[in-house]
Amino acid sequence: MDKKEFDNFFKPYSKNVDNANKHGFWKLSDTLITQIIKDNIPVEIDENVVILDAGGGTGRWVCDLSKIYKSNFVIYDMSIDMLIKAKENIRNTNIENRVKLIEGDLRNMKSLKSESIDYIISIYSPISFIYEKEKAFSELFRVLKRGGKIIIMGHGFYNALASKINNYFANIKELELLDNKQIIKWGEHVPELNLFSKEIIENDLKQTGFILVKTYGVPVFVQPGSEDFDPKNATKSKISAALEHNDFFNKVFELEMKYNSQSTIANRGMNIFSVAVKQ
Numbered sequence: 001m002d003k004k005e006f007d008n009f010f011k012p013y014s015k016n017v018d019n020a021n022k023h024g025f026w027k028l029s030d031t032l033i034t035q036i037i038k039d040n041i042p043v044e045i046d047e048n049v050v051i052l053d054a055g056g057g058t059g060r061w062v063c064d065l066s067k068i069y070k071s072n073f074v075i076y077d078m079s080i081d082m083l084i085k086a087k088e089n090i091r092n093t094n095i096e097n098r099v100k101l102i103e104g105d106l107r108n109m110k111s112l113k114s115e116s117i118d119y120i121i122s123i124y125s126p127i128s129f130i131y132e133k134e135k136a137f138s139e140l141f142r143v144l145k146r147g148g149k150i151i152i153m154g155h156g157f158y159n160a161l162a163s164k165i166n167n168y169f170a171n172i173k174e175l176e177l178l179d180n181k182q183i184i185k186w187g188e189h190v191p192e193l194n195l196f197s198k199e200i201i202e203n204d205l206k207q208t209g210f211i212l213v214k215t216y217g218v219p220v221f222v223q224p225g226s227e228d229f230d231p232k233n234a235t236k237s238k239i240s241a242a243l244e245h246n247d248f249f250n251k252v253f254e255l256e257m258k259y260n261s262q263s264t265i266a267n268r269g270m271n272i273f274s275v276a277v278k279q
């Protein structure tokens, strides 16, 4: 993907992404991610701790997490449109003194010193947009302190395969490409994305030098409807409508959290979310 294609995709995306979690499916997915972060980064950390949001986009995660953690944050992203929105969100949340915004490529994080970061989060799969993913993994390893932890998400391989079969009846050539290269194209204007199984992401992390802690699927049981991908968030799927009922939402959340890190279940994930440490 060249920079022009990249910018053309993220310019409109930056305008809409912050409203996505009004709908049930995304609200559930975001709630699961928040719980997984809280289970892996202690809520007691203080203001000397630095959390890097790699591919942090509009800063929506940093804004939410700043209410849970007293720490400082770095948002590192290559899209100027996402960062313009991040600046606005950070000002509105009144956390300008705790957040540093950096425009740059995760494959070469030259403005970040080695071993300067305590925790890395990377949500909704920035790594799936990066074709030389080994460079990004090794940069993330470099900037993390010893004893530091990374929680990183990639687009799920098996779920993508299931979706292309069941929702798109994809042609044989497309399915073979997907299977052989672990790359997917969801639509004409969506860049090709790298896919990750639990085994692929764990192997990538191990090859880089990380020690694996745990891998989750997010979500593992709930399947989005096509309406949940409406870029303007105007349409609503049946599952998103059903999740507006609190009892149902809470039970589904409980079931997801009960099983989402079991080794036989994690690969059901629409996204694969791995936790690893640098020793």
Ligand SMILES: C[S@@+](CC[C@H](N)C(=O)[O-])C[C@H]1O[C@@H](n2cnc3c(N)ncnc32)[C@H](O)[C@@H]1O
Binding pocket: 010, 017, 054, 055, 056, 057, 058, 060, 061, 076, 077, 078, 079, 082, 104, 105, 106, 107, 122, 123, 124, 125, 126, 127, 129, 130
């Ligand atoms: C799907 S968005 C997710 C944004 C944010 N993490 C969230 O959950 O809302 C992926 C993000 O990865 C960023 N990204 C993709 N490739 C990148 C690269 N090589 N270097 C830095 N950021 C990148 C994009 O600009 C975008 O903000």
